[in-house]
Amino acid sequence: MNNIFQIKKILKEALSQAAKSIEPSLVDVENQIAIEIPRDVNHGDFASNLPLLLSKQLKESPTAIAAKIKSHLTLPLLPDTQITPMGGFINFKISNELLAESLFVALKLNQNYGKTDLLNGEKVLLEFVSANPTGPLNVVNARAAALGDCLSNLLEAAGAIITKEYYINDAGVQSKLFAESIRSAIRRSQGIKADAPEGGYQGNYIDDLANEIIQSEGIKEFDIQELSKIGIDIMVKWHKQSLEKYGVYFNSWFSEYEELHRTGKIDQVILLLKQLNYTYQLDEACWFEAKKFGAEKDEVLIKKDTNPSYFAADIAYHVDKFNRGYTKLIDIWGPDHHGHINRLKLALLALKLPVENFNVLIAQQVNLLNLGLKIKMSKREGNFITMDELLNEVGKDAARFSFIMRGSNSHLDFDIELVKKQTMENPVYYLQYAHARICSLLKKVNDKDLPRKFENFLIPQTIEVEERNLLKAILEFPYWIYDAAIFYEPHRLVNFLHKVSAEYHSFYSKYRILDASSESMKFRIILSSGIEIILKNGLHLLGISAPEQM
């Protein structure tokens, strides 16, 4: 059985052998050889740049070297592979029989096709959304949620063990301000004149919150501490509900107050930094000497009011993540936090933790547009668009897809009216339609038309280019999952699935399937089944439904 990773490995080793037999003194060729999947089908299924690499060392032209390599190259494990030197590259075209193997594997593994164990059970903590529990989730949270959830699926499919965690920011002065804002709302609901506190929270949701509290607790004079806890609990419940509607579920909800403040873990971390001599006292505050690690300025760990800063809590939080046994930490933050990345890494560095295993992705800002006009949003005035509203407007699949189809670093323009209005032309439907088309086709197939054992089915002697491209897509599928996972870029898989859908649509319009010749028909049916599997599995990894009819 040959999968794409094995084929690449075989090619690499064979090339390296050939290079060494040409010039035994060559060292470290294996690591320099790149085996890539060419964009242009005329360049074969795989290509290597080895001749170009050796050209300088061997003082010969790349084309001469390519010819030499070809004469020294043997591929017993990949029979009937065409080797074509071409302008400094060596192109490989594997046999149709070999290609078809991946189709049979896909049919056999079905919903498990595409999964690998390449990440070898690595324990990953993926923290995302983690919105302040003082207001509803917004569109950037929606973007982070889609990204995080999808990334988690991909990493899992590539063999990692993922914990999805939501950090509840339930300590600090904001939660007090939040409680005071609720108290004012409760009073207002009783007809008592009460404005929101200075810099406090406004918006309809505060009144909704007040009403819910009155319903469950009755009317009384609340202690601010108590009210803060009640309010945050409800807010977190709302967040959870919004996320579930969006298809995003967390394994762990981590309370800053309970897990870090009350357990003394923050104090411990500060003490550790003190013992390492990276702190000093100034203006009644305790500072971390970030400058010693190249930062522009030092950072406060303990504030004048004796409470730990957000920074101190975050250090303790990430130390705790490592202590819980995770070997890789991934955080997805909003664009307004990017300035925080460096100082947190410096603190972890000071504590001698493996900073290289800590990665922060930024879910960049989302400009909401309404038919090309930018919607002004202000949290202060409570007129921002929430994640719930977005979901109600455009639906789960279109919303998730719109975020996932682009890199997380791009500053996204999201035109609500466009996504809503053009639902028929939205790219998400293009993929789903390809899937639905195949399902509808397969429903019409009689059992007698299907070969009983796929493994023994021989593919036709000659096949169309379009058919070959589809076989190749099935072969490549696991690679693109792995690729998207390790680069933390789900949109790479989206691009691949879009390409596959296009190839299938094209194939479907050009050729008859059900009333083709008997041999062709059987092949086209099982080929379509294979494509159905990768589209279905791919869409599921993206957290998008794969409808059987549309």
Next chain:
RNA sequence: GCGCCUGUAGCUCAGUUGGAUAGAGCAACUGCCUUCUAAGCAGUGGGUCGACGGUUCAACUCCGUCCAGGCGCACCA
């Protein structure tokens, strides 16, 4: 002022950790439904990849300097 992100077709964005002729969707224009789903297919037009240098056999990709836009730079989180 310093830092991060972004700059690719009219618009929104891809571009496989430096590869071969820079791609897709939308918008515009031409064709294609008595036959498996036209939410589709086939095709046309549209680009000095922000600018200028540098490294390399090879640069949209890496480095440097600028230009433009966005966002950060609290004892807020």
